[in-house]
Amino acid sequence: MLHSRMKRVNEEYQHHLAEIFAWEMNDPRMKLVTPVSVKVSPDLSEAVVLISVMEDDTTKAEEVLHVIEGARGYIKKLMAGRIQLKRQPNPHFKLDTTLTKAFGVFKLLHEIEESGELKPESEEIDEQKKN
Incomplete structure (x- = not known):
């Protein structure tokens, strides 16, 4: 109660x-x-x-x-x-600060993806199939 x-x-x-x-x-x-x-x-x-x-x-x-x-x-x-x-x-x-931290993580992931250091999952699978 x-x-x-x-x-x-x-x-x-x-x-x-x-x-x-x-x-x-x-x-x-x-x-x-x-x-x-x-x-x-x-x-x-x-x-x-x-x-x-x-x-x-x-x-x-x-x-x-x-x-x-x-x-x-x-x-x-x-x-x-x-x-x-x-x-x-x-x-x-x-x-x-949860939202601020989450935004920072998404921003970092976006920067990594833009730099080419992070390949989309489909590209990684294609490369594994070739090997």
């Missing part, structure tokens, strides 16, 4: 954060922010929020994170008006 309640709290918190980033924050960079996951503590005192910033440059993403961290109080106030909890969690934001 408690597990399903916390799951709902996490989902609601994430949903409302996404709306706040999209519509309530005056900084245009906030439109590039997506809350990826939320983990509210069982006592509702803390919330760890992983965010994704649609920005290729890690420095710019960290800058956006810094802006969000500076607006924690404002975000907490907005959340209090949207989600009714016994206590409003103090949000802590962290960058989710």
